[in-house]
Every structure is written in structure tokens, then in C-alpha cells.
Amino acid sequence: MNALPVVVVGAGPVGLAAAAELTARGLPVLVLERGDRAGAAVAQWRHVRLFSRWAELIAPAARPLLESRDWQQPDVNGYPTGSEWAARYLGPLAEALGDRVRFGTEVIGVARRGRDRVVDAGRDTEPLTVHVRTGNGEERIAARAVIDASGTWTTPSPLGGDGLPAIGETAAADRISYRVPDLAAPDTAARYANKHVVVAGSGHSALTALVAFAALADDHPATRITWLLRRGDIGATFGGGQADQLPARGALGLRAQSAVEAGRISVVTGFRTETVERDDSGRLILVPAEGDPVTAVDEVVVLTGFRPDLSWLAEIRLGLDATLQAPTALAPLIDPNVHSCGSVYPHGVKELSHPDPDVFLVGMKSYGRAPTFLAMTGYEQVRSIAAALAGDREAAERVELVLPETGVCGGSGLFDAPTEESSGGCCAAPTEVHELSLPAPVAIQDLTLTATTSR
Template sequence: MDPKNKLEVYAMSGCCGASVSVEFSARMTKPSAGYLSKLPVAIIGGGPVGLAAAAHLVAKGESFILFEAAGQIAGNVASWSHVRVFSPWRYNIDKAAKQLLELSGWKAPKDDDLPTGGQLVDQYLAPLAELPVVKPYIHLNAKVTAVSRKGLSKIKTAGREKLPFVLHVLEKGERKVYEAKAVIDASGTWSTPNPAVSEGVWTDDELKMKNKITYGIPDVWGKHRDRYAGKNVLVVGSGHSAINVLLDLERLKEQEPQTNITWIIRKSDVSAVYGGQENDGLPERGALGIRLKNLVASGKVHVHSSFLIEGFQPSGDKMIVKGSRNGETFQIDSIDEIISNTGSRPDMSFLREVRTDLDSAVESVRALAPLIDPNIHSCGTVRPHGEKELRQPEPDFYIVGSKSYGRAPTFLMATGYEQVRSVVAALTGDWEAAEKVELELPETGVCSVGNFGKQSVQELNDMHASGCCNSTSTASAAASASCCG
């Protein structure tokens, strides 16, 4: 490295009091000079992907500022701290973050262990956020309410790339304004769940029932036990969150036999929810499907498939869920509690003054839509992608992490880590590294990618538009039907 481009050496104190010196590469080369180049890169969201972006910026010697809406780091993850993830540690730790942590004396968890959300925070994310090269630049209780270009509305084109971004932040109850030369939105989707009503619209009757509806994964077996024990509980959804809830309720029912479990799915065939089972590249993810299949076979859960929720009605201290099955009116009575796991959607409200290009159906970054659209295929493995696919019409603005997937449910942390590695490489002028995107993800065992992953982006976009994937997958006929229509 040219000595003229060397940065100051950062001193990092290890857990045992020893200090180590780390030398980082040159500062961002784009733009090369002036006021704009001296500004930090702004990161929205202090979860796994946002902190990974911070680690990569530190490794490049680039300044950053990170905004986390919660009062602690990784607030979304902390909200499901009791849940054990199905991906082992080796997929959950970013490489640049690991290098920074190890320089401080941190010891990585065992690669094959499966952490809970709480362990992700306590053993990895919190120590990363406490590093001297990271901690001073993190703002907690800081919700970004708007992003724009300084002095210009979204409609103005000329010269906007030469102006800094302006971030309006509600920080500890006080409104503040920050400037940045680039923005990485890693705010996720967990805090903006979809409504339970099948049309995807928040209705007055659902909002009135919010004290009886939980969105997410409550700690059924732990601190929320009394809320569900001995009650008639309705679970809505067919993803891994719903599966986790159903299996927790099964455990609760063993202790509290009066607990009744009802499960609503939109799918016509419950077996479509079981996933790859023994064929899944992540054994714990496959095991969830196996356990769910056994639960349904046991008769401990009442399953209503092809059920479309139309509304809710109070009935004394209970609820009636109104809807239809196969075109006929149907309702479920005497429900005490509802747990809704119908997915989440990206919050774009604070990005109104930034030029973005999202898919109209999936609400993902447009280039990703044909890879992840559940209308086309059910594959959980997505072709490796980076800065090129994530690039937005607004220069130096990127949406990464689960938010880049919009409403699609197949995101993995490892995907986000590769995204930010590529994005940071591009922002710091290392285009060779940005374009060399390599990522191996475990197969789900359902709708295997086959030749799908080798097709061009244009071909995938054509499939996305037509609604047919034309995959040459060697998966089972049932999986192929799920994949292609």
C-alpha cells in the first residue's frame, strides 16, 4: 500500500487488557475531494447486517454513523431473543466483523452450534458494537424519519449526486439532522408486520382487536405463558415463524392440556409448509418441518387450509374470525388469542425523497424480484448478488438485508453479509472486489435451484413477468408444481 494513503493506526484494547494495532486501507476515493468526501457513510439499522456494514467500513478505513431505533443494539433480534435460529454460527458471523472481534481477544462460538436470538446479541452483536472503532459512531434510540439530498427535492435531477444526503433523526425524543456521503438502509422489515387480513390491508376491526393479536413470535413457553395457557389460540401463517409458534404451543399444551391450537393457512395443501425436511441443507430448518408434520398428524392442532381471513368480530371476551374457504363463507368462533405470522413489509415512508426502484409485487429491490418472488418459485437459495443488483437510481444509496427482499420470506443473514461486503467495496472504489460476488448457501431441499441459478438476469426477469419459472429442477413433482405454478 502506498504510504501516502495510510490512515492513522487504530488501537484496540483486548479483553485481557492487551492492545493491538490495526492498519486499515485508504479512504474512500469517490468523491475524491471536498466537503462531501469528508462526510461519513450513514447506516440505518443496528442489526446483524447493519453492524456488518460498519465492520466492513472500518476495515476499509472509512468513517460511518449508525442509527438504531431501539434502545439497545439489534433491537429487532432482541424482540425474539427466545427463538433458536435454524442456521449455525458459521452462517451468522460476518467475516470482517469476526476479524475485528478476534483482534480484541474475542472467541468465536462453535461453528455448528445453533444460537438463539439472545445469544446472537450477547455473544456476537453486542461485543461487536462495543469495539472502540465501532461504539462511538452508534446512535441508539435514533429513528430515521426522512432521507433526502441537501437542498433538493426528489424531482430535481441536475447535480444531486454531488450533494450530501440529509438524514432527519428522532433521537431520544429530540429531532436532529445529519449529513452523509452515502446511505446504507439495513433497517429490516420485522417492525412492520403485515396485517392478518388476507387482503393485506389494515382494517378497523383488526386494529380494534390489537390487544388480542400478537404479530411475531411471542415467548409462549416463557414470559408470555400466562397469556396463552389454557386458551383457544389461533395461529395465522405458514412460514418458519408460524412453525416455531405452533411447536412452542405444543409444548405448552403438554403442560396445560386445556390449551387449544387452531392453525389457519392460505395454502390449499398443508404438506407444502413442511419444506425440504430430511433434504434441507440446514438440518434444524428441515427438522422444523418434520416436527410440524408430526404435530399435524397427532391431531393436537386444528388445521384450516385455503382459509382467507376477511375480518374479526368481538364476541364477549372472545373473538370470531370471519373468512372464506374455497369460496364459501366460513368463520371460527371462541378465539381468545391470535398470533399472526403473515410476514412483514418494508417501511419506505422515510425514503419518499430518495429515488428508489422496487418491484411492484414483492416490494424488493427490483433486480432481486425474479430470484425470490414466491409466485414463481419456492426456492430458499438465491443466486449470489451484490452491489450491481442492489444499486438504486439514487447514487450511493443502497437497500440491503431483509429489506432488500421486500415481502419475500427467504432471506438469510449470510446473504446480507455478502451484500454489504460488495456495497462497501464499491463505495470505497474497490470495484474488482465489488463485482466478485461469491456466496454458498445451503439448499432448502425444496424446488432445488438446478439450472435456474445459471440463467441470466434478463431471463429471470422475463419469468418473473410471465409468472412461470420454467425451471429444470430435479426436485419432486410436488415441489416443481409449487415452483412453477
């Protein structure tokens, strides 16, 4: 089976990093991308600026490939937009990988050759088969291993407070968006200017949208912004500020906090949407399970996270946590109900393995429904997996990354009620505090929105 390629699903940041790691170790690799370019999802949030620097966004294994092609490295201390990340890094890296990357190829299923998930015999000796659809029809590709870096971009979580769409949510699709809008585009700005806009969500995507809408309200004073939080109080939702070891991430929270404190954003806590209705004018009414509704709503921007699409892995035996849908060994490290202080340690093949051998979920998809994933985390994941597939167990189990702490406890903001832990930070401050000023929108959670659209 060693002659078969390792199939990587998705030509996003982590998928291409996996291909670079495997190439460096002399292993055959094939990247399958549904879109027509590298970083197809990144291109869809091209207007958003990341809060990681270029230095943290370029995979170590990618550098030799890029530098062999007269690549012009960006300023490592700069903060790219999604458009810049795709154009100056992901595109050139895919070109450097050459025919190892196939575009316009959608993965529709993965299985063990000749075995459905019920059959025990041969699961450790038969290759995997990757079923794909292209413009020329369907085909099967035999694979030694499969690394799923397809991300979660295509499956945003709904507005409904119970994890399912609220009653009437689908019918109100003309007034609901699930992405951070590009308010620099005149047509998009016109949609929201001088309207009552509701933003639902508590993560970095929501903070990015709030900062952008606050700037829109400065130019269009009739714009009204309401922020819906499911949790019982704001608590540490704004993040660690200057104690955050990623300065731009801290700056993002401080800008959102400033807009709230200035009265430009109204906050409603403990709000779980149950029903979306329309009034006589066609505007929306958001009705919670308990409490007063939010009325006269023109537009809703739902930024409540993402979730993995596992449907095309139905014939693979995955070991997933019942709560997060993340690999069982990884889930306790990232569970937002208990995780605090940004203390997730780097992890690799050991935490990402499944009952079916040589199948791995990486990147944002490996986190299931947990938030706050960084590109550098994905790069460390695939470095470890590539080492294991090459038989270098020592390198696979070695930790080669120190992750920056958020500077807060209970960093996910999923606590229902105010608690001592969620009201402030408990983590040690970084040894060096950075001052940073960036144009709005500042940034967005690195890979919550960068995982590729492709399978």
C-alpha cells in the same frame, strides 16, 4: 464527498456487518440506531433459537474487530437464541466499532441536499442528508452514501387476507399478537394455556409457533390449536426436511409436521380472514371471504410476514418492484410466486442499486415482502456494497457465497391451489444428510425477525 461518512441505518446484524466491511476498507462510517443497544429487535425475540449455526451468523469482516478485543468465540456448530446472538456477538461488535455507532438516534428522513425528489440537477454531485431525532432535538447529517439496514420488524403484516387489517382486527387487539410468544415465560404461557389459539401464517415464524404451542398442549391438554393457511393446501409448507441444506431449518418443519399428523393441530386451508367479530362471551369469530368461520377463539397469533417501511425514504428515488417492494433487479430472484428450490443466488451492489446513487436497502428490508432471508445473504450484500464504495469494482461483482438450498420447490408456500410443483420437492438432495435434534422451539427464519427496530 469522500470525506463524508457512509451512514448505516440500524445496528442489527446486517447494519453492523456493513460498518465492519466499511471500516476494513478505511471508509468513514456512522451507524445510527434508534434503540439503546445493538440488535434492539433481536432482544425482542430473545427466546427464539435460530436455524443457522454460529458459523453462518458471524460476518467475516467482524472477526478481526472482535478478535482484537479478546472476544470469546462461541462454538461455531452451535445454534444460538436471539438473546445469545445479541449478547455474545452483536453487543461486542458494536463495542468494537466504538463511536462509529450512535444509539438513541432515530432517522426520520433521507434526502439529496437541497433537492426534493422532483429535481434532477445535482443528484449525482450533492451529498445525501440524513435527518435524525435524538433526545436533544433534531439534526441533519451529511452523508456520502446511505445503507438502510433498518429491517421490517416494526411493520408486521396483518391478519386480513387482502393485505389490510381485517374489519374488526384493530378493535380485537387485546386478543391478537403479531410475534412468536415466549411460552417459557409463566405469564405468557398462562395467557395461552387451555385456550383456543389460532396461528395464521405459513412461514418459519408460524412453524416455530406451532411447535411451541404443541408442546404447551402436551402440558395443558385443554389447549386447542388451529392453524390458518391462505394457500389451498399444505403442500411444501413444512419445507424440505432432511433434504434441506440447513439441517435445523429442515428439523423445524419436520416437528411441525409431526404435530399436525398427531392431531394436536387442526389445519384450515384456503382461509382468508375478512372480518373479526366477538361473540357474547367476548371470544373472537374469524370470518373468511368464503367458507365457514372459525369460532370460539381465545387468542390469535398472526405470523403472516413483514413489510418495509418506506415512508422516511419518500424524497429518495428508489427503484422498487411493484409487487414485492424490493429493488427492481433483485425482485425476480426472490418472488415467491415463481421462486423455487431455494435457488436465489448471492447478489450485491448491482442488484441493490437505485436511481438515486449511493442509496442501498440491505438485509431483510431489501427483500420487501418476500420471505426466507438469511443472515449470510445480508453479509454478502454489504461486502459487495462496501467494495463498490471503496472503488473495488472487481470485488463488488465477485460472488463469495454459496447459499444453502431449501430442498423444496415453490418454497414460499404462496400458491393458492394444489399444484404438482407445490406438492413435493424437485431439488437435488444435498451431498450429505444431517441428523439433528434440537429443543423446541427449534428456530425462526433468520432475519424475518432480526432486522433492527431502528431508523
